[in-house]
Amino acid sequence: MGTTSVDRSGKVGRRGLLGAAAGIGLGLGVPGGSVTAKEGASRRTGAAGMTLRWWGNNSWEIRIAVGEGERTILIDPWLTRFHTRTYAPEGADPRTPISVDTALIDRYVDSGELRADHILVTHGHYDHITDVPYLARRTGATVMGTETHLNLMRAMGAPEDQLAIATGGEYLSFDGYSIRALRSLHSATGPRAQVAFAGTRPAVPPAEPRVIEDLVEGGTLAFQVSTDDGFSVVNLGGSNYVEAELAGSRPDIVMIPPGGASVHKYVRRLLDILDRPRYVIPTHWDDFDYPLDEPARDWGGLTGLRQAVEAASPRSRFTVLDHLESRTW
Template sequence: MATRVTRRGVLAGSVAGATGLAVGSAATAAPGYRPTGTATRASAGSAGAVGRPRLRWLGNNGWEIRFDTPNGRRTVLIDPWLTRFHTGTYTEQGADPNTPLSVRPDVIDRYHLAADHILVTHGHYDHLTDVPYLAGKTGATVLGTETHVNLMTALGAPADQLSVVRGGEYLECDGYTIQVLRSLHSMTGERSRVAFAGTRPGHPPATPKVIADLVEGETLAYLITVGEVSIIDFGGSNYLGAELAGLRPTVALVPVGGGAIHRYVPRLLATLGNPRYVLPTHWDDFDYPLDEPARDYGGLAPLRTAVRQASPASRFVVVDHLETFTP
């Protein structure tokens, strides 16, 4: 029998582990807390700055990156999950692995998303569930591992829009590039395990019904470059340092947590050359709707402290649900 999965262990020792220093617990930041940077709440249809990417946070690790090219507007989505059905993930009891999967087209359509590419970092329910519907609606090309593609196929995604990647691919697109990087998922609990681990190689499995059916399926990171601006996103609070060597992103989208990972934040930021901007991601309690202010489940302030200590020159910018940021 599968056991409940809780994310509370993600934060255990997160500051001490992230900074390599003995740091006391910090107060939880209030929703919408913005230490530095500029962020504004905007509707889906408002225009962005020409020639520069505009990032909008869709909650969890969901991001919309929009920018204009000579051939028109382009949009890249990362891990878009807007249905946000109740799981209890951030409660003491944790998520019930038998929680039914749910896709709400009425909720998804409310945000009028377009997409040229959809990038999947890993196969868990809070990253992949809505992607098949969005792929069919937008016509986007979807990147993911063999497991991710098999899971999405089983969920009804258009097969001709799914592209298997493994890490190492460097794609030339219309006015932008996408570099696919091998990465690692967060590890939690006393034994430092990956929640809902496993792969689904070969043929697509039976139609996933519950959240435990959506396994990690290996984890990817992505570097999106638009002109002089590059943005790196990690789907979990872990990474492969060797994959990041020589990369110098303008913006790093960094998940909170990483308590089980040795010096998570300082190693990451040093490897990336101390990015100009660090935006926290995957920090909200997703049992609450996207059209409400984000509720910090406890990792925002520790991450801010870790970034400040490891890379004082980096600007730590917090955007709330559906707010945008232009680097």
């Protein structure tokens, strides 16, 4: 889950899921400077051999050409999209049962449409982690996440030998690509700038999670995935970040969730520290009560994000993908 707020009834409300109102807290206003000659010269201009596909929410498939084949990295894959009413006025009930649509996942995996070498988890909320243990079993992928994320997934039956802990700071090389795990922050909203379903589950795996409030945030990571030729994408799973962690990463693409109402100059600071990437792709902007085989429905943050990006980095291309749509660089 991105940014959330909890009202007095205990329900998780949309006036928080990735920000209160479109444009609020996005840091509108053009900063000094523009894209530099150095930036243009140092970033790849040819075919990068990377394909991105959006599976809704913050679920992304990254395919990287390697020789005659390819490698596949999934970020926060959540296909089940069980009904929560998170974006409805009354908000989601924290006692909403967790479910995994194994038949749906099997259909994509068995057809060869979905596979994975790595699965990267940004945080432990239900709309980011619920399907990962089953997908790990089906694909054999290595799963990277914090201690809490891995403990939650152990409790949900993830294969122990496929779990790789990340604390942020890891910079790892694989066949044809590299992965950097970056310490990050979850979105925070409301008058006290709080994180919903906060907490950790260290040391010992908890009881099997049953309802959505059992899946706590558990620390937040961002990830940078790069081809061996240097083309890279940074993904943020929540609308907040640690500037020092992102400094020097200079990705070609950044995936940004809308929101950031409580974050000082959210978009402007982010694009400045990333040296204004060539492409900005919105993520986590769809109402996930609607299925993947329908066009994505904006929960209300997309326009504000677009305006903030255009103001802060006019030369960045704001590139929107729809459900299950792919684009190759």
